[in-house]
Amino acid sequence: MNASFSIAAIAAVCVVTLTIGALGFRLSRTTSDFYVASRMVTPTWNASAIGGEYLSAASFLGVAGLVYSLGADMLWLPVGYTVGYLVLLVLVAAPLRRSGAYTIPDFAEARLESVTIRKLTSVLVLSIGWLYLVPQFKGAGLALHAVSGAPTWVGNLIVAVVVLINVVGGGMRSITLVQAVQYWIKLTAISVPAFVLLSWWMHHGQPIPQAASVPPGQQWSQPLSGFGGVDHPVYATYSILLALCFGTMGLPHVLVRFYTNPDGAATRRTTSIVLALLGVFYLFPPLYGAFGRIYLPHLPAGTSPDAVTLLLPTAVIPGVVGQLMSAMLAGGAFAALLSTASGLTICVAGVVDQDLIRSRLRRFTGDDARAVNGFRISAIAAVIVPFWLSLAARDIGLADTVGLAFAIASSTFCPLLVLGIWWRRLSTAGAGAGLVVGGTLASAAVLLTIFGQVHGGWAGALLTQPAAWTLPITFVVMTVVSLATPKRIPRGTARTMVRLHAPEVLSANLDKQRP
């Protein structure tokens, strides 16, 4: 396969990303620029930026890879990624924006009036962020391997370095401007080759996926058939659906984007546009999984199923057209993982800097250390651990790894946000107990999964898809402990509730009337 187009596309994406990052560096001089680019962004523009940041390597490559290898049950993944925004919209969007919180630790501290809870959420943001970064790095490695044959660590390293340079140099401003355009680039990159493949398929006999040599009843195209050796497909389907639907609201890089909306109502409108943008994008990845079954029933040895999207065009369409389409997909995949990784790194670094590093740094250097240096040190910490993990962890699918990040987010931050926003009797002790219990259970399941201590059967199903039991447990712990500790309900709860739920027109009057 002639890979020069694809390599050129990947190189171009990296260079453009770095260039824009460098331009952004000249624009952002102060710390506040680093944190929030601008609050004056229209809902459509903002929704594009959310979509651009959200659609990661898992969406661009991982969904097709899992649909290809595990069949129809994996169609639930993009559904879950999208419905997660619906759940977020109806449960937390406007109140979170009105809270004025920029990150989940900000919200936790404001709502529960406790620095301990804040630190606890910071640690969780860090672990979710790390886990979510792993598949971005791995995606880069396998994409580069698929198009050029380079060892997988090379791609991992390239993306880690580009993200680090970009984040350390540019900060949020460049990212905000770029993310919105990113969505449209990604949509083009995934849809044009899909249409080309589709028309090729239409004009060349419309073959359908052949039933491979699988046990009877296990059909690739049918849901719940256990194709690919999935144990307990019904449980797995519900558990992953729960994790995705209720985990989205707890992802570190999601809340930040809402901050760029001027008010709660605009946040809602933005989110409903996000639903449309995601829905359009997710029409395409399953197509690649299906075409892979038709045209590439056997992948070359050593190739991950996650690379099936990239291999398809050259395998199907001879000549320059196929190569160009593959190059487009490779560039799009890199754009996807670079944007998600940059956004995540910024959020994780921001949280680590503010809550875990800055005070220590100051103790060390007196007041000399500029705030920005803490941010840079944090960014390095945010990237190095997932880079190591991307090399050390057991080989599981990109979208599966992302699913684990969703599982932790749904078993910790979802109960915290939902109860915090809607329930006056949430106590500091209850929230803390829930975060510790849910975080511990979900993380234990995740660690066992990624370091390969999981076998089949029910134990395997429960550990690889933990959300169905960890999410309810966290809700129960938070509720029961809160009811048992009514004295630990934050004093300002009533006032916070007004702030979260009252339309801004009224809150503005409130502020004016305060001395």
Next chain:
Amino acid sequence: MTTDIDEQTRLGELYMATLIRAQWRLSMSVLASAAMMIGGLPLLFLFVPATRTLNVGPIPLPWLILGVLIYPAVWLAGRYYVRQSEQIEGEFTELVARR
């Protein structure tokens, strides 16, 4: 009036409780419908196995639902929610302003 809300007078608190309850009820109704529609699909596939193999034209029904039809449905649910919750807030603001 807004000072009432601010100072936690009983009337202000009552207003806020009403607003929060109305929003909560709306959120729950949207979530419950989505849960029934989306969460019911695996059960449908489980208990009516014929739906797994049914084809609509060249496309298997599960693929048509999960791959295409579900997205506009989710978008419409989102739009419905946005309209309704803005209406609740509009009415609340009007109520407070009138007093």
